[in-house]
Amino acid sequence: MNIAIIGLGYVGLPLCLQFARSGVRVLGLDIDAKKVSALNAGRSYIQHIAAAEIKKLVRAGKFSASTNFSEIGNRQSAIGNEAVAAILICVPTPLKKNRAPDLSFVLQTGKSIAPHLQRGQLVVLESTTYPGTTENELRAVLERGSGLRAGQDFHLAFSPEREDPGNPNSQVAEIPKVIGGFTPACLEAAKKVYARAVRTLVPVANCRTAEAAKLLENVFRGVNIALVNELKSVYAAMDIDVWDVIAAARTKPFGFMPFYPGPGLGGHCIPIDPFYLAWRARQVGQETRFVELAGEINRAMPERVVARVAEALAARKNNMRPASRRPGAARPKVALPAKRWQHVALRATRVLVLGLAYKANVDDDRESPSYALMDLLKARGAQVSYFDPHVPIIRPTREHPHWAGSQSVKWNREIISSFDLVLISTAHDAVDYQQLADWSPLIVDTRNVMTKYQVAAGKVWKA
Ligand SMILES: NC(=O)c1ccc[n+]([C@@H]2O[C@H](COP(=O)([O-])OP(=O)(O)OC[C@H]3O[C@@H](n4cnc5c(N)ncnc54)[C@H](O)[C@@H]3O)[C@@H](O)[C@H]2O)c1
Secondary structure (H helix, E strand, C coil), X not given: CEEEEECCCCCHHHHHHHHHHCCCEEEEECCCHHHHHHHHCCCCCCCCXXXXXXXXXXXXXXEEEECCHHHHCCCXXXXXXXXXXXXXXXXXXCECCCCXXXXXXXXXXXXXXXXXXXXXXXXXXXXXXXXXXXXXXXXXXXXXXXXXXXXXXXXXXXXXXXXXXXXXXXXXXXXXXXXXXXXHHHHHHHHHHHCCCCCCEEEECCHHHHHHHXXXXXXXXXXXXXXXXXXXXXXXCCCCCHHHHXXXXXXXXXXXXXXXXXXXXXXXXXXXXXXXXXXXXXXXXXCCHHHHHHHHHHHCHHHHHHHHHHHHHHHHHCCCCCCCCCCCCCCCCCCCCXXXXXXXXXXXXXXXXXXXXXXXXXXXXXXXXXXXXXXXXXXXXXXXXXXXXXCCECCCCCCCHHHCCCECCCCCHHHHCCCCEEEECCCXXXXXXXXXXXXXXXXXXXXXXXXXXXXXXXXXXXX
16 A cells, blocks of 8 residues: 655654554655655654654655655656555644634645545545534645545545654554544545554544544643643642642542643644634634633743742842732732832843753644743843753744744753753753752742752742
């Protein structure tokens, strides 16, 4: 079997490798010529994907990459002399400026495929999106551009990706794959393809159900993270450590699943997908109040963390003590409005944000809350730098062009001890936290990582 996978990023590349490993010949298509030539030369541009395996599969003729979409219908393409049986689409689904779904990548891909689409081929959308995208928007561009009909001339399906980047125990082959077909025959065609590479298939009623299942999974995560983020502040005001509470609660063998607080939400999925759902819900006259409230709480986290940083610095400077919400605490002599007070505490301080990637042990900094933290700290007068062993330099992006070109500081005693405070935003395993405890004068920890290390009293503030 030959297949094509379009979009060779965090989702598409591991999928290519899994199919190729399973004996399927894979044509990887992308509009980014640099990625295509890197792959054909056996190089990886994603840190947790080994170059050695790419090289092995390319050499074995199992995998090749191209920018030429005509190869999906070409009987003499780089991967063999038959047209591909299936085309899997793994391109980005971001938001527009007004937070409406941006389907332009999916629709552009559909337009690029359509002129080359052959009778009997299967097209599967894997990108996360709102229910209805596959059978409405994507189907329309494919049918218009090819003159063929979905369900009659070609098969169409949706199968969401469940990639867990950086988790060594999460193998594409072992993660059950939800699949919804446009027709029962489309579903059967999709099952046949995925059965080659994935152990457990989960067929569902239609494309809409599969699209909705993916949104439920991600919204579930966002809502539960919001709950523990809220409880963090509530319990802190009662002098209770939320991390101890979660550790206790997770011993319940049924009906509880632990989620952990943090400095906000990041990545290409959890902060974005709720907007896809909310947008589609509005179209059908429904509200998503619960989901929106969770988003509000999560988006407020960077502000809260920065307030905590200001509090820690002020307490350290000892020249003004913040008003504590705990009963009986001494009030400051001069009350200042919260933001003004933070400016005073943060002005001209040197703050190091530790961890720029949105989650531990990956090099993906998309939508990372570390950027929101750096922006807020800078706006309140702090001099901000970052350290991230996985992100040595910030690439130019649409999201945060003003940080492009900034480089991670070096990790040594002289540099780390020169910062007034280190704010742990993402706790990569590759960081030596005992050295951090020894070198840094003050630490704000949003990930509860410092509890495992020997630290001088009063040095670590949880946030
Ligand atoms: N990253 C994750 O952990 C994850 C997990 C589950 C689902 N998803 C979903 O998977 C989809 C892809 O995400 P990703 O993280 O792999 O994105 P990515 O940005 O890492 O990769 C997307 C790739 O698509 C390419 N591309 C863009 N437009 C194209 C076009 N018209 N034709 C061909 N290639 C094109 C880009 O050059 C890029 O290489 C998104 O919908 C995302 O929500 C991502």
